[in-house]
Amino acid sequence: MTFDTVIVVDWASGKASGPTPKKDAIWIGVASSTSVEPPLYLRSRVEAEAWLIARLIAERAKGHRVLASFDFPFAYPTGFARALSGSDDPFGVWEWLAVRIKDDENGENNRFDVAAEVNEFFGGTGPFWGNPLKRDIAGLRRNKSEYSLHGLPEKRQCEQDEKGLFTCWQLAGAGAVGAQVLMGLPVLHRLRERFGKELAVWPFEAADAPIVLAEIWPSLLGPVVKEAEKSGEIRDAAQVRLLSKALASMPAIELAGMMDLTSPIEGAILGAGHSDELQRAAVHLAPPKLSNDCFTLPMGVDWTPVDEALGMLRARLKPVVPTITVSVQSAVNKILAKDVIAQRSNPPLPNTAVDGYGFASKSLSGEGPFELPLVKGRAAAGLRFDGRVPNGFVIRILTGAALPDGVDTVILQEDVRSDGLRIAFNGPVKAGSNTRRAGEDVGAGETVLRAGRRMTPADAALLSAVGVSQVSIYAPLRVGVLSTGDELVETGQPAQDGQIYDANRPMLLAQLRDWGFEAVDLGRAPDDRATLGAMLDGGAAQCDAIITSGGASAGDEDHMSALLEETGSLALWRIALKPGRPLALGMWNTVPVFGLPGNPVAALVCTLVFARPALNILSGAGWSEPQCFLLPAAFEKRKRAGRREFLRARVRDGHVEVFKSEGSGRISSLSWAEGLVELPDGAALIEHGTPVRYLPFGLF
Structure with a gap:
C-alpha cells in the first residue's frame, strides 16, 4: 500500500476566516516519503475545494497515487442512512446533503436549517441538536433538552474505543464535529463525481484507485502535537503537518494493515488503534530511496576485483531507514x-573516591604527623554538606559525596586515628588525593x-x-531472505531424488539476526518467473533490502537475474573471487536486492564480504571492515594470480588451519570453521609458519 502524496485536511464549518492564520480554521498538510510541505491555511471551504481539485489534477498528471484524508466522519451511526435515503449506502447521504447544503465564498451556509430538515424525519426532536444562532430554528434544539436519538446510536462503533471523540449529532459547542460533517460530505460527494473511477473512498471501496479518500482523527498524534505547540506552532497546522508526514513515511506493510478492513457501513478512522505507530512515524521522514542504477558497473568492466566491488558499494549506498x-x-x-x-x-561536582576525611590541602605544612579537629556533620553521596569546612578542620566524608566547600583533599579512613573530636594521621599528603574533578x-x-x-x-x-x-x-533494517529453485524443499518434508533441503535460508536468516538486523523469512520461490516476481513484490512491500540465493547467474533457470534485468537495474557482477563469482545486484520496487550464488559456502562468503558492509550502510551504521589478525599458517598452498580466495579456517594453538577441502558445496566446512583466511589477488605461496590474514566470523 504505497502513495506518492498524502494530503491531510483539517476541516471547518463556520464563516470564512481572516487573512491571518489562526486555529479552528481550514488547514491542509501535504507530504511525500521524502518531503513535507509547510501547512497551508485556507480561508473558506470554497477556496479549499478549489485547491483540492487543482492539486489532485496536478498529482494525477504526474502519475502519482494520492491519499487524501479529512478529519470528520464519512458516515453516520447505523440506521441513519436507511432512515434518510432508504438505503444503508453512505453515498446516498452524501448526495442527499450535497443537494441541500448551500455555501458561499464568505462561508455563509444553511447547515443548521438542513439539520432541522433531517430532524423532521424523526419528529423534530433529534437526532441533531445544538443551535448557536440568534434565531430559533423549528426542529432543532439549542441544547440536549427534550432531545431524542430515536433509536440511533450515540456514536459509531469505530468511535467507541477512542477517548475524546464527540458525537456527530452535536452541531455546536466546544469540540463539536456535527457541523463539519454536514459541510464536508457535500465536498467529498463532488470530488467523487469529479474524478469518477480514479477515486475510491476507504473503507467503503477497495483502496486501490489512484486517489483514495479516508477519514482521519488528528488527535491520534496528541503528544507529538503538544510538543510542536510548545514551539509556538498553531495546533491545527501542527496536526496536518505531522499527520501527513506520519502517513507518508509509514512503511507500506503497516499502512496496508491499517487499511485492511471489510467495508463497515459506519466507516472507519484510519490509524485508530495505531497511535503509537503514527506518533513514531510523525517524528521522522524516510530517507530517499536508492537510485535504480546504483549498482551499474562502468563500461568495459568484466571481472571485478574484490576491492573495486567493495569501493563501489561504499560510494553508492546510503541509509534507507528512517x-x-x-x-x-x-x-x-x-x-x-x-x-x-x-x-x-560526570561527575557533576568534585567528589571523593573513598571513605575518609576531607580538608583543604593548605591546612597542612611539612610532612607530619598531623592532627586536625572535626567539624560537626558529614558529607555522603546524595547528601551534600550544608556549609563550609574552615581551613585547619576536617569533615567525615563517604565515597561518592560531593566535596564540601573548603575541601580539596581526602585521606583514607584506614590511615587515620580518631576520637570523634579530631583525627591524627601521618604525612606526606598530596593535594587533591582521593578526589575526582567535576567532568573528569x-x-x-x-x-x-x-x-x-x-x-x-x-x-x-x-x-x-x-x-x-x-x-x-x-529504525531497524528489515532484510528479507528468499531462496529460489525447484530443487529445494523444507527440512522435515519428504525429499525426492534430485531434491535437496534448503540450507541457505536458515543460515542467512540466523546470520542477519546475529548482526542485529530484522530478518524476514520470504520463503522459497520455484523456478517460475511470475511466482518469483510476486514474491519479490511481497518482500519489497515489507523489507528495506532483500537477499536471495540461487538464480544469480545467466543460465536458463537463473530467473532472479532475468527479473532484475527486466527492471533495468541488473548489474551482474562477476567478482574475481573464490568461492562465489556471480553476484546479481539490482533494485525491485526501489528496494535493493542482493542475488547470491546458490552454493552454501559461496552464499555465506558473499554475505560476509559484500552484503555485510552494504547492509551496514543501508542501516545507518556506516561502512564496516572486518578485523583481521596476522597469524602463522598451519597449512600449505600454492595460489595462482587472478582472483582473491577465502578459505574456511580456524585457529588452534596460535596457528591457522584450513578445511581439508575447498569444495563450495561442503556445508560441513562452515560448521567446522570459525573464520576465513583471506589470500590476496596475486600469486602466493603459503608454507607452514607463513603469516596469513585470519578473519573470525564474529568480527565481520
Whole structure:
C-alpha cells in the first residue's frame, strides 16, 4: 500500500476566516516519503475545494497515487442512512446533503436549517441538536433538552474505543464535529463525481484507485502535537503537518494493515488503534530511496576485483531507514542516527573516591604527623554538606559525596586515628588525593557517542550518567531472505531424488539476526518467473533490502537475474573471487536486492564480504571492515594470480588451519570453521609458519 502524496485536511464549518492564520480554521498538510510541505491555511471551504481539485489534477498528471484524508466522519451511526435515503449506502447521504447544503465564498451556509430538515424525519426532536444562532430554528434544539436519538446510536462503533471523540449529532459547542460533517460530505460527494473511477473512498471501496479518500482523527498524534505547540506552532497546522508526514513515511506493510478492513457501513478512522505507530512515524521522514542504477558497473568492466566491488558499494549506498526517537534503554543494540551530547558533566561536582576525611590541602605544612579537629556533620553521596569546612578542620566524608566547600583533599579512613573530636594521621599528603574533578569522566556539552554506533548496555549507563534520556536512532533494517529453485524443499518434508533441503535460508536468516538486523523469512520461490516476481513484490512491500540465493547467474533457470534485468537495474557482477563469482545486484520496487550464488559456502562468503558492509550502510551504521589478525599458517598452498580466495579456517594453538577441502558445496566446512583466511589477488605461496590474514566470523 504505497502513495506518492498524502494530503491531510483539517476541516471547518463556520464563516470564512481572516487573512491571518489562526486555529479552528481550514488547514491542509501535504507530504511525500521524502518531503513535507509547510501547512497551508485556507480561508473558506470554497477556496479549499478549489485547491483540492487543482492539486489532485496536478498529482494525477504526474502519475502519482494520492491519499487524501479529512478529519470528520464519512458516515453516520447505523440506521441513519436507511432512515434518510432508504438505503444503508453512505453515498446516498452524501448526495442527499450535497443537494441541500448551500455555501458561499464568505462561508455563509444553511447547515443548521438542513439539520432541522433531517430532524423532521424523526419528529423534530433529534437526532441533531445544538443551535448557536440568534434565531430559533423549528426542529432543532439549542441544547440536549427534550432531545431524542430515536433509536440511533450515540456514536459509531469505530468511535467507541477512542477517548475524546464527540458525537456527530452535536452541531455546536466546544469540540463539536456535527457541523463539519454536514459541510464536508457535500465536498467529498463532488470530488467523487469529479474524478469518477480514479477515486475510491476507504473503507467503503477497495483502496486501490489512484486517489483514495479516508477519514482521519488528528488527535491520534496528541503528544507529538503538544510538543510542536510548545514551539509556538498553531495546533491545527501542527496536526496536518505531522499527520501527513506520519502517513507518508509509514512503511507500506503497516499502512496496508491499517487499511485492511471489510467495508463497515459506519466507516472507519484510519490509524485508530495505531497511535503509537503514527506518533513514531510523525517524528521522522524516510530517507530517499536508492537510485535504480546504483549498482551499474562502468563500461568495459568484466571481472571485478574484490576491492573495486567493495569501493563501489561504499560510494553508492546510503541509509534507507528512517530515524526515530526512543528512550536510552530501548536504544540498546540499535544504531545511533545523531551524535549524542552530554547534558551534564560526570561527575557533576568534585567528589571523593573513598571513605575518609576531607580538608583543604593548605591546612597542612611539612610532612607530619598531623592532627586536625572535626567539624560537626558529614558529607555522603546524595547528601551534600550544608556549609563550609574552615581551613585547619576536617569533615567525615563517604565515597561518592560531593566535596564540601573548603575541601580539596581526602585521606583514607584506614590511615587515620580518631576520637570523634579530631583525627591524627601521618604525612606526606598530596593535594587533591582521593578526589575526582567535576567532568573528569565527561564534561557537559561533550560529544559522548557518535552517529553510526550500535548502542551497548554500557552506552546506556554512560548516557544515563550524563543526563541523556532519549536518543535518535535508525529504525531497524528489515532484510528479507528468499531462496529460489525447484530443487529445494523444507527440512522435515519428504525429499525426492534430485531434491535437496534448503540450507541457505536458515543460515542467512540466523546470520542477519546475529548482526542485529530484522530478518524476514520470504520463503522459497520455484523456478517460475511470475511466482518469483510476486514474491519479490511481497518482500519489497515489507523489507528495506532483500537477499536471495540461487538464480544469480545467466543460465536458463537463473530467473532472479532475468527479473532484475527486466527492471533495468541488473548489474551482474562477476567478482574475481573464490568461492562465489556471480553476484546479481539490482533494485525491485526501489528496494535493493542482493542475488547470491546458490552454493552454501559461496552464499555465506558473499554475505560476509559484500552484503555485510552494504547492509551496514543501508542501516545507518556506516561502512564496516572486518578485523583481521596476522597469524602463522598451519597449512600449505600454492595460489595462482587472478582472483582473491577465502578459505574456511580456524585457529588452534596460535596457528591457522584450513578445511581439508575447498569444495563450495561442503556445508560441513562452515560448521567446522570459525573464520576465513583471506589470500590476496596475486600469486602466493603459503608454507607452514607463513603469516596469513585470519578473519573470525564474529568480527565481520
